[in-house]
Amino acid sequence: MIKAYAAFGPGEALKPFEYDPGVLRASDVEIAVEHCGICHSDLSMLSNSWGITQYPLVPGHEVVGRIVDRGEFVRHLKLGQRVGLGWHSGYCMTCSTCLSGDHNLCADAEPTIVGRHGGFADKVRADAASVVALPDTIAAQSAGPLFCGGITVFNVLLQHNIPSTARVAVIGIGGLGHMALQILKVWGCHVTAFTSSETKKADALKLGADETLNSQQLDASTSVARQFDLILSTVNVGLDWNAYIATLRPKGRLHFVGATLDPLDINVFPLILNQCSVSGSPVGSPASIHTMLDFVARHNIEPVVESYRFDQVNEALARLESGKAHYRVVLSR
Amino acid sequence: MIKAYAAFGPGEALKPFEYDPGVLRASDVEIAVEHCGICHSDLSMLSNSWGITQYPLVPGHEVVGRIVDRGEFVRHLKLGQRVGLGWHSGYCMTCSTCLSGDHNLCADAEPTIVGRHGGFADKVRADAASVVALPDTIAAQSAGPLFCGGITVFNVLLQHNIPSTARVAVIGIGGLGHMALQILKVWGCHVTAFTSSETKKADALKLGADETLNSQQLDASTSVARQFDLILSTVNVGLDWNAYIATLRPKGRLHFVGATLDPLDINVFPLILNQCSVSGSPVGSPASIHTMLDFVARHNIEPVVESYRFDQVNEALARLESGKAHYRVVLSR
Numbered sequence: 001m002i003k004a005y006a007a008f009g010p011g012e013a014l015k016p017f018e019y020d021p022g023v024l025r026a027s028d029v030e031i032a033v034e035h036c037g038i039c040h041s042d043l044s045m046l047s048n049s050w051g052i053t054q055y056p057l058v059p060g061h062e063v064v065g066r067i068v069d070r071g072e073f074v075r076h077l078k079l080g081q082r083v084g085l086g087w088h089s090g091y092c093m094t095c096s097t098c099l100s101g102d103h104n105l106c107a108d109a110e111p112t113i114v115g116r117h118g119g120f121a122d123k124v125r126a127d128a129a130s131v132v133a134l135p136d137t138i139a140a141q142s143a144g145p146l147f148c149g150g151i152t153v154f155n156v157l158l159q160h161n162i163p164s165t166a167r168v169a170v171i172g173i174g175g176l177g178h179m180a181l182q183i184l185k186v187w188g189c190h191v192t193a194f195t196s197s198e199t200k201k202a203d204a205l206k207l208g209a210d211e212t213l214n215s216q217q218l219d220a221s222t223s224v225a226r227q228f229d230l231i232l233s234t235v236n237v238g239l240d241w242n243a244y245i246a247t248l249r250p251k252g253r254l255h256f257v258g259a260t261l262d263p264l265d266i267n268v269f270p271l272i273l274n275q276c277s278v279s280g281s282p283v284g285s286p287a288s289i290h291t292m293l294d295f296v297a298r299h300n301i302e303p304v305v306e307s308y309r310f311d312q313v314n315e316a317l318a319r320l321e322s323g324k325a326h327y328r329v330v331l332s333r
Numbered sequence: 334m335i336k337a338y339a340a341f342g343p344g345e346a347l348k349p350f351e352y353d354p355g356v357l358r359a360s361d362v363e364i365a366v367e368h369c370g371i372c373h374s375d376l377s378m379l380s381n382s383w384g385i386t387q388y389p390l391v392p393g394h395e396v397v398g399r400i401v402d403r404g405e406f407v408r409h410l411k412l413g414q415r416v417g418l419g420w421h422s423g424y425c426m427t428c429s430t431c432l433s434g435d436h437n438l439c440a441d442a443e444p445t446i447v448g449r450h451g452g453f454a455d456k457v458r459a460d461a462a463s464v465v466a467l468p469d470t471i472a473a474q475s476a477g478p479l480f481c482g483g484i485t486v487f488n489v490l491l492q493h494n495i496p497s498t499a500r501v502a503v504i505g506i507g508g509l510g511h512m513a514l515q516i517l518k519v520w521g522c523h524v525t526a527f528t529s530s531e532t533k534k535a536d537a538l539k540l541g542a543d544e545t546l547n548s549q550q551l552d553a554s555t556s557v558a559r560q561f562d563l564i565l566s567t568v569n570v571g572l573d574w575n576a577y578i579a580t581l582r583p584k585g586r587l588h589f590v591g592a593t594l595d596p597l598d599i600n601v602f603p604l605i606l607n608q609c610s611v612s613g614s615p616v617g618s619p620a621s622i623h624t625m626l627d628f629v630a631r632h633n634i635e636p637v638v639e640s641y642r643f644d645q646v647n648e649a650l651a652r653l654e655s656g657k658a659h660y661r662v663v664l665s666r
Contacts (some may be wrong), residue, residue: 020396105583107559131614159608173534207442226440250430250438256601266597268589271613275438275492277586278611280604306403 004121006056030069036119037062037144044146060119061112062144074128090127145303145328153180154292156283172235178327181207186299207215238262256280338456363402369452370477372394393452393556394445395477407461419480423460478636478661487625488617495522505568511660514540521630524665571595590612
């Protein structure tokens with residue numbers, strides 16, 4: 001039996017919950033969970049904001065732990081090896097996106113906490129292809145957030161071949177944004193943090209921003225016109241996107257990794273005149289996670305986390321929901 | 334004196350108009366106009382839809398003619414040489430976009446018919462950097478539309494490195510769309526034309542489309558989900574863009590070269606899940622025009638035009654405005 005924490009309905013507190021995972025599939029591994037980050041997607045799933053939640057729901061998709069069992073087809077991971085598991089726990093492996101290395105875009109990819117149980121538990125299972133070895137040089141306690149939030153921002157730089165010479169702005173200095181600032185700094189970019197909070201302004205500069213801009217004064221500020229090659233939005237609220245697009249350089253890109261449910265309401269003329277793009281992307285593929293881990297290990301990048309014990313899970317969720325966490329909340333044994 | 338046709342107010346018919354162009358600038362050439370295509374931008378400028386028109390307005394920015402005078406700094410064009418002139422008649426030449434070869438994105442680029450007089454005339458002047466030699470193997474009579482409409486669609490393939498293996502859909506089978514179909518066909522792509530007209534359906538197949546889809550039945554059609562790498566919209570009306578985005582493959586792009594004034598109203602979640610982009614672009618640079626002319630000459634691509642004499646200019650404008658032209662209207666001597 002796997003001992004987990006589950007919600008039994010929208011908005012309900014998590015309670016201890018046991019389930020029998022059955023016989024281990026030949027391509028699966030079982031991970032003994034040591035740490036598990038909490039992502040805003042966990043909150044969205046708990047409240048069923050996306051209408052796809054199945055209860056009981058065991059959240060948790062920023063897992064770090066050790067392999068304790070593996071199916072007969074698994075070769076690349078060993079018993080006792082420390083690994084990470086993110087938003088996806090399996091892929092079809094044979095569609096053209098999977099065969100092209102874009103497993104994260106597979107239409108049949110299996111999300112770790114949709115219709116199956118996640119990492120708020122002593123153990124979790126996943127198809128071994130979705131599980132990535134964690135280098136020894138990365139601190140396990142804070143590594144969980146790399147596997148969802150971290151890869152989501154890192155993958156943008158890979159997918160769009162962002163050069164080190166780019167000027168990049170980040171909207172939202174939270175779980176994703178604080179990792180983006182650190183990564184962009186060592187990537188070599190000029191980094192601007194959009195924030196309206198004085199506290200976050202100081203933090204942003206420490207994390208790697210070259211400058212901060214007050215997002216609430218964007219309209220009045222004409223000095224930033226035609227300045228950014230990339231604006232990375234990590235927030236899940238609607239903003240005046242046309243004002244941000246006006247700050248893009250020719251061929252610039254406004255890219256969304258935060259999912260607002262409001263339509264974007266974008267004027268097409270500025271996109272045409274300046275050859276700009278508006279785009280989005282989800283988490284990354286296993287190959288891109290591997291590349292990210294190599295990169296953050298080399299540059300000593302570490303998510304800034306607040307730690308809670310697994311039995312404090314409801315307190316930890318409330319802390320994330322308050323918006324006051326600096327900057328990611330992680331459950332640890 | 335230059336003998337032209339000009340409008341003296343919004344919606345007014347064009348009348349004969351003479352103006353003194355003054356002393357030829359050292360970097361300019363004077364072109365004796367042989368042919369001039371009519372673009373929808375000419376109609377927008379005539380009605381002052383964009384609020385930037387200065388009257389008297391001499392429209393015309395799809396010029397083909399011969400060099401009859403050149404300033405002392407001009408070396409790359411000779412007297413008597415046949416050339417083309419498009420939307421831009423000059424660039425600053427020293428900003429980072431110009432110096433990077435992206436003259437078409439120069440913030441100080443000079444549009445041929447904004448604040449200066451265009452090609453509905455016996456002669457027109459332009460900075461020589463914006464004037465491109467027309468190869469002898471391209472028919473002069475139908476070449477004008479290449480210099481605005483043609484380059485606008487061709488440039489998209491250059492800018493986004495569209496591979497020959499791509500599946501591309503074109504929305505709007507008109508002045509731009511009918512050239513896009515021809516270019517995409519010989520580019521090697523699978524080509525789909527979105528149209529709701531039976532006449533245009535047959536034409537689209539002749540011009541190079543592999544298939545046509547009824548744009549009015551897009552919502553009901555689930556069979557085209559995740560199918561296109563690129564959708565090129567050449568129309569200037571609002572459509573159900575989210576329905577089109579649903580037809581994009583992972584990493585697909587909905588690209589606008591037609592300028593609708595309605596905001597795009599795009600849902601961000603599908604962009605994120607499928608790593609899609611929404612983008613736009615204007616005309617191309619002189620270098621890309623040169624590349625296009627080489628390409629269309631090699632593949633015998635020719636705009637399909639209806640010809641009028643210059644003194645029939647008001648009739649020609651009305652024909653374009655009717656939406657019935659197949660597919661571009663050109664004034665010829």
